Amino acid sequence: xxxxxxxxxxxxxxxxxxxxxxxxxxxxxxxxxxxxxxxxxxxxxxxxxxxxxxxxxxxxxxxxxxxxxxxxxxxxxxxxxxxxxxxxxxxxxxxxxxxxxxxxxxxxxxxxxxxxxxxxxxxxxxxxxxxxxxxxxxxxxxxxxxxxxxxxxxxxxxxxxxxxxxxxxxxxxxxxxxxxxxxxxxxxxxxxxxxxxxxxxxxxxxxxxxxxxxxxxxxxxxxxxxxxxxxxxxxxxxxxxxxxxxxxxxxxxxxxxxxxxxxxxxxxxxxxxxxxx
Amino acid sequence: xxxxxxxxxxxxxxxxxxxxxxxxxxxxxxxxxxxxxxxxxxxxxxxxxxxxxxxxxxxxxxxxxxxxxxxxxxxxxxxxxxxxxxxxxxxxxxxxxxxxxxxxxxxxxxxxxxxxxxxxxxxxxxxxxxxxxxxxxxxxxxxxxxxxxxxxxxxxxxxxxxxxxxxxxxxxxxxxxxxxxxxxxxxxxxxxxxxxxxxxxxxxxxxxxxxxxxxxxxxxxxxxxxxxxxxxxxxxxxxxxxxxxxxxxxxxxxxxxxxxxxxxxxxxxxxxxxxxx
DNA sequence: ATGCCTTACGTTATACGTAATTATT
DNA sequence: AATAATTACGTATAACGTAAGGCAT
Numbered sequence: 001x002x003x004x005x006x007x008x009x010x011x012x013x014x015x016x017x018x019x020x021x022x023x024x025x026x027x028x029x030x031x032x033x034x035x036x037x038x039x040x041x042x043x044x045x046x047x048x049x050x051x052x053x054x055x056x057x058x059x060x061x062x063x064x065x066x067x068x069x070x071x072x073x074x075x076x077x078x079x080x081x082x083x084x085x086x087x088x089x090x091x092x093x094x095x096x097x098x099x100x101x102x103x104x105x106x107x108x109x110x111x112x113x114x115x116x117x118x119x120x121x122x123x124x125x126x127x128x129x130x131x132x133x134x135x136x137x138x139x140x141x142x143x144x145x146x147x148x149x150x151x152x153x154x155x156x157x158x159x160x161x162x163x164x165x166x167x168x169x170x171x172x173x174x175x176x177x178x179x180x181x182x183x184x185x186x187x188x189x190x191x192x193x194x195x196x197x198x199x200x201x202x203x204x205x206x207x208x209x210x211x212x213x214x215x216x217x218x219x220x221x222x223x224x225x226x227x228x229x230x231x232x233x234x235x236x237x238x239x240x241x242x243x244x245x246x247x248x249x250x251x252x253x254x255x256x257x258x259x260x261x262x263x264x265x266x267x268x269x270x271x272x273x274x275x276x277x
Numbered sequence: 278x279x280x281x282x283x284x285x286x287x288x289x290x291x292x293x294x295x296x297x298x299x300x301x302x303x304x305x306x307x308x309x310x311x312x313x314x315x316x317x318x319x320x321x322x323x324x325x326x327x328x329x330x331x332x333x334x335x336x337x338x339x340x341x342x343x344x345x346x347x348x349x350x351x352x353x354x355x356x357x358x359x360x361x362x363x364x365x366x367x368x369x370x371x372x373x374x375x376x377x378x379x380x381x382x383x384x385x386x387x388x389x390x391x392x393x394x395x396x397x398x399x400x401x402x403x404x405x406x407x408x409x410x411x412x413x414x415x416x417x418x419x420x421x422x423x424x425x426x427x428x429x430x431x432x433x434x435x436x437x438x439x440x441x442x443x444x445x446x447x448x449x450x451x452x453x454x455x456x457x458x459x460x461x462x463x464x465x466x467x468x469x470x471x472x473x474x475x476x477x478x479x480x481x482x483x484x485x486x487x488x489x490x491x492x493x494x495x496x497x498x499x500x501x502x503x504x505x506x507x508x509x510x511x512x513x514x515x516x517x518x519x520x521x522x523x524x525x526x527x528x529x530x531x532x533x534x535x536x537x538x539x540x541x542x543x544x545x546x547x548x549x550x551x552x553x554x
Numbered sequence: 555a556t557g558c559c560t561t562a563c564g565t566t567a568t569a570c571g572t573a574a575t576t577a578t579t
Numbered sequence: 580a581a582t583a584a585t586t587a588c589g590t591a592t593a594a595c596g597t598a599a600g601g602c603a604t
Binding site: 001002003004005008043044045046047048060061064065068069071072075076078079080082083084086087090 | 323
């Protein structure tokens with residue numbers, strides 16, 4: 001039987017038109033290539049080249065062989081790519097969340113529990129997450145509500161309570177509680193990638209000018225500016241209190257959420273040890 | 278890059294379920310096979326097996342790999358078969374004839390002229406031959422009539438005159454010429470593979486009982502029997518006269534034919550040197 | 555005179571076999 | 580004890596490079 005390397009060589013020879021040129025491209029001596037092509041012909045038991053004394057060219061058989069060789073090599077490439085892809089997917093836990101905060105604990109926990117797995121996470125709208133859970137895009141998703149559907153397990157995971165973060169000089173900084181609408185119309189600093197929060201505040205604070213600042217610079221900017229911003233108990237838990245800022249609970253029902261961790265029953269074995277913590 | 282032999286090995290391993298069994302089938306030591314599969318995994322950079330201490334089994338990647346391997350090896354098989362077929366066809370001159378006689382000279386002449394080519398001949402009806410000439414099935418055909426069509430060359434090749442071959446005792450053996458209908462109703466010996474002759478005599482001698490005898494035994498039978506049969510000038514030219522038989526020309530116009538050698542213009546270079554003879 | 559292919563000969567790299575090791579049934 | 584897989588080590592084979600030769604442009 002001939003081998004794949006010979007088919008690769010054949011393609012290069014077909015491209016170059018000469019053995020010497022192809023040999024150079026292949027980092028091979030021309031004599032080695034000459035013999036390799038002779039072996040290929042012997043294996044197929046059919047001449048593939050018209051040999052002149054100092055020239056070689058493909059005959060009709062050879063041209064047909066090149067077509068097949070190209071197909072076969074394409075397919076071996078597909079094979080490698082597909083298997084690698086397949087393997088990577090098998091080694092990856094895909095997590096989707098409606099908001100960033102619940103991921104902060106879940107991702108490290110998953111990494112700890114499954115050190116050989118890659119954890120892939122993304123923030124999407126709840127409908128997208130549910131769809132993705134059902135079609136297998138996600139192994140688990142984090143939603144701000146519970147789901148009752150057969151084949152889906154739904155476990156209460158965490159709560160998050162949104163807060164206003166105001167500079168002491170702000171007129172409302174003395175309040176013990178505020179509604180979103182109370183700050184509607186002001187300018188506010190905002191982190192990107194807020195997930196479902198974005199929908200809520202856009203709806204309830206339609207006249208507010210939101211200045212989105214990338215995560216890395218956000219804290220600096222909050223310290224330096226007098227603009228109100230959001231905070232939450234989970235953020236504070238993670239990053240500590242921001243100095244020189246007053247946090248005031250937001251009283252709207254929608255911003256005091258319970259996150260539910262949802263997963264298909266077939267990955268129950270993956271998730272239960274995690275949620276037992 | 279991995280090689281085809283490793284894909285073959287993978288298939289056998291998948292079939293057998295064990296390395297040792299597969300190694301035996303492959304006439305290989307199990308250690309060699311074990312390492313070959315390890316190399317395959319390294320090339321794809323993905324594990325294909327679940328390795329227990331004294332057991333090995335395909336994992337999900339491996340099963341996918343087997344599917345691809347099967348496809349690829351099928352395709353290499355196709356490649357070899359197709360190229361061999363293609364080559365064989367390129368090395369074959371396909372000749373079609375309406376009757377056996379004109380082939381007797383043409384085939385040896387072609388063989389002489391093109392000693393590297395295979396000459397493939399068959400006897401078919403004229404319509405089939407013309408169709409085959411146009412679709413490339415035949416490089417040249419022999420017809421009992423001339424054809425006027427663009428792209429087709431038609432050269433007068435040979436004549437053949439059908440004769441009755443009668444035992445001396447036959448009542449008509451003294452005739453200087455006969456029509457087919459004159460013997461209609463009798464029993465006659467016939468060779469097989471008569472081509473277009475068959476149509477003519479069936480039409481003109483509908484009440485005749487034809488006893489078809491295979492070519493090899495035909496002459497023996499003719500000698501031994503008193504049945505009338507056919508002969509022709511070309512047959513006599515080839516085989517000599519049959520002793521103890523009278524040959525009488527047949528006067529019907531249709532059985533005194535001129536064969537035309539017809540070929541596509543693109544194979545003119547093949548045929549002209551032949552017909553120059 | 556240079557470029558291109560083939561053949562001959564010695565070398566190297568890679569896959570192989572043997573044998574030892576470990577573990578399972 | 581028998582079966583099965585891996586690993587270590589020496590070996591063999593197959594592809595390789597170098598070099599020489601022929602031929603054409």
